[in-house]
Amino acid sequence: xxxxxxxxxxxxxxxxxxxxxxxxxxxxxxxxxxxxxxxxxxxxxxxxxxxxxxxxxxxxxxxxxxxxxxxxxxxxxxxxxxxxxxxxxxxxxxxxxxxxxxxxxxxxxxxxxxxxxxxxxxxxxxxxxxxxxxxxxxxxxxxxxxxxxxxxxxxxxxxxxxxxxxxxxxxxxxxxxxxxxxxxxxxxxxxxxxxxxxxxxxxxxxxxxxxxxxxxxxxxxxxxxxxxxxxxxxxxxxxxxxxxxxxxxxxxxxxxxxxxxxxxxxxxxxxxxxxxxxxxxxxxxxxxxxxxxxxxxxxxxxxxxxxxxxxxxxxxxxxxxxxxxxxxxx
Amino acid sequence: xxxxxxxxxxxxxxxxxxxxxxxxxxxxxxxxxxxxxxxxxxxxxxxxxxxxxxxxxxxxxxxxxxxxxxxxxxxxxxxxxxxxxxxxxxxxxxxxxxxxxxxxxxxxxxxxxxxxxxxxxxxxxxxxxxxxxxxxxxxxxxxxxxxxxxxxxxxxxxxxxxxxxxxxxxxxxxxxxxxxxxxxxxxxxxxxxxxxxxxxxxxxxxxxxxxxxxxxxxxxxxxxxxxxxxxxxxxxxx
Numbered sequence: 001x002x003x004x005x006x007x008x009x010x011x012x013x014x015x016x017x018x019x020x021x022x023x024x025x026x027x028x029x030x031x032x033x034x035x036x037x038x039x040x041x042x043x044x045x046x047x048x049x050x051x052x053x054x055x056x057x058x059x060x061x062x063x064x065x066x067x068x069x070x071x072x073x074x075x076x077x078x079x080x081x082x083x084x085x086x087x088x089x090x091x092x093x094x095x096x097x098x099x100x101x102x103x104x105x106x107x108x109x110x111x112x113x114x115x116x117x118x119x120x121x122x123x124x125x126x127x128x129x130x131x132x133x134x135x136x137x138x139x140x141x142x143x144x145x146x147x148x149x150x151x152x153x154x155x156x157x158x159x160x161x162x163x164x165x166x167x168x169x170x171x172x173x174x175x176x177x178x179x180x181x182x183x184x185x186x187x188x189x190x191x192x193x194x195x196x197x198x199x200x201x202x203x204x205x206x207x208x209x210x211x212x213x214x215x216x217x218x219x220x221x222x223x224x225x226x227x228x229x230x231x232x233x234x235x236x237x238x239x240x241x242x243x244x245x246x247x248x249x250x251x252x253x254x255x256x257x258x259x260x261x262x263x264x265x266x267x268x269x270x271x272x273x274x275x276x277x278x279x280x281x282x283x284x285x286x287x288x289x290x291x292x293x294x295x296x297x298x299x300x301x302x303x304x305x306x307x308x309x310x311x312x313x314x315x316x317x318x319x320x321x322x323x324x325x326x327x328x329x330x
Numbered sequence: 331x332x333x334x335x336x337x338x339x340x341x342x343x344x345x346x347x348x349x350x351x352x353x354x355x356x357x358x359x360x361x362x363x364x365x366x367x368x369x370x371x372x373x374x375x376x377x378x379x380x381x382x383x384x385x386x387x388x389x390x391x392x393x394x395x396x397x398x399x400x401x402x403x404x405x406x407x408x409x410x411x412x413x414x415x416x417x418x419x420x421x422x423x424x425x426x427x428x429x430x431x432x433x434x435x436x437x438x439x440x441x442x443x444x445x446x447x448x449x450x451x452x453x454x455x456x457x458x459x460x461x462x463x464x465x466x467x468x469x470x471x472x473x474x475x476x477x478x479x480x481x482x483x484x485x486x487x488x489x490x491x492x493x494x495x496x497x498x499x500x501x502x503x504x505x506x507x508x509x510x511x512x513x514x515x516x517x518x519x520x521x522x523x524x525x526x527x528x529x530x531x532x533x534x535x536x537x538x539x540x541x542x543x544x545x546x547x548x549x550x551x552x553x554x555x556x557x558x559x560x561x562x563x564x565x566x567x568x
Contacts, residue, residue, distance in 0.1 A: 073525040151425035
């Protein structure tokens with residue numbers, strides 16, 4: 001007789017975890033809040049044990065859940081992976097099939113991990129995880145049935161690490177340079193107002209362009225320490241969502257270096273095969289540069305120089321019959 | 331190797347180290363292992379495999395517990411049972427293999443840590459982490475019901491007084507700490523919006539309303555405000 005087909009990773013809750021849980025709980029102002037804090041603490045410890053087994057470093061003290069004042073007011077069970085971001089470790093009580101996320105944990109998390117408690121608190125089960133997919137539409141609830149297997153968490157974290165490494169590297173990008181003309185079917189919004197890149201250098205961005213941390217998790221090096229300025233926008237290609245990363249570097253008084261990169265988001269490891277990234281000179285209609293993802297590309301890039309203030313160009317991201325165009329002014 | 335043979339071998343390996351060694355060597359011959367391993371891990375497979383095999387050999391006795399299988403009740407000739415065991419075994423092996431591929435990729439560790447190596451400050455191994463019986467006596471195990479009476483009523487009253495005192499200090503202690511040129515983004519303002527408001531305001535909204543870049547607001551919160559909050563709390567010995 002077989003009980004289940006899935007791996008339910010059992011994690012023991014140590015006496016130290018219970019000790020901290022009790023200590024944190026004993027400083028709360030109600031029984032309900034004390035129980036919440038106790039379980040949150042145990043959930044964080046359980047996920048930490050698993051991550052340590054995966055040899056992934058964590059920093060307990062850096063989390064909101066380890067800040068005694070934040071803990072008083074917020075319902076937080078976060079665990080920081082240095083230089084990568086925060087995981088939210090949500091307790092699941094017996095019989096629960098849905099996790100309701102408090103508003104304070106729906107931003108700046110890289111994923112949510114469901115931690116199943118039973119009546120006896122000597123061990124828990126890690127049920128799975130849910131990547132934080134779209135910062136524009138944060139999750140408010142997670143169905144347990146929709147979780148991804150916990151054994152795939154390392155794939156997801158590795159993809160985030162790779163993206164981080166890339167963002168902080170000066171490596172040349174392996175891109176598939178294409179010749180010929182753009183053959184994408186247009187489905188663009190002609191009324192799109194161009195984004196003025198020189199204003200980015202002054203810290204002025206439109207709301208829909210997010211800091212890279214909002215999409216790729218916490219960065220090692222924020223924009224304020226870097227000579228380049230970057231922003232990310234999620235592009236919905238109906239069957240896939242990808243992240244368009246735009247980086248601007250002032251090379252001289254008039255010259256801007258512009259880097260455009262495309263990344264997968266959410267649980268995807270690779271870009272959808274065939275997705276194209278094309279920059280077009282809006283004055284002449286000529287293609288400035290373009291790239292296309294092959295089967296196992298986890299990002300692609302194009303780059304070029306912009307010299308004259310007021311010059312316009314557009315960037316098309318396309319897959320099959322779908323394309324989205326973003327408009328820019330130097 | 332068919333399902334029944336693999337299932338039988340797993341059952342034998344639980345009690346026989348020689349069979350465990352054979353099982354570990356067989357991992358490389360299971361087509362699903364490579365097929366289900368994401369392409370991103372493939373370049374590290376050959377280097378990671380020996381470590382994975384070693385771990386599987388050593389820890390095969392943990393496999394039934396992790397997968398919630400009662401191997402004593404499994405009939406390897408029953409196609410449903412053996413298929414289920416195979417699926418669980420492949421999942422378990424893949425989890426270990428991906429961890430080892432990740433290690434190879436990062437080249438972080440000069441010595442590859444095995445599952446019997448102590449981890450964390452608790453000094454527990456993953457074997458101990460998985461096997462709860464090594465730490466808890468049955469009579470000592472706390473329960474969910476115990477949490478309903480975790481704090482005495484008088485402690486709540488005392489805690490409420492301390493929290494009220496902390497709240498009274500926040501404005502004075504936090505108002506003057508703000509990012510350069512951005513006094514509207516001071517720590518007290520952020521505390522009001524993030525901690526004292528129900529529900530807490532989202533960072534995106536805060537950044538917009540304070541006309542301060544998102545990264546500036548959140549970085550200031552993490553680097554300056556959170557340590558200040560901890561200081562205030564410590565001074566009040568909450």
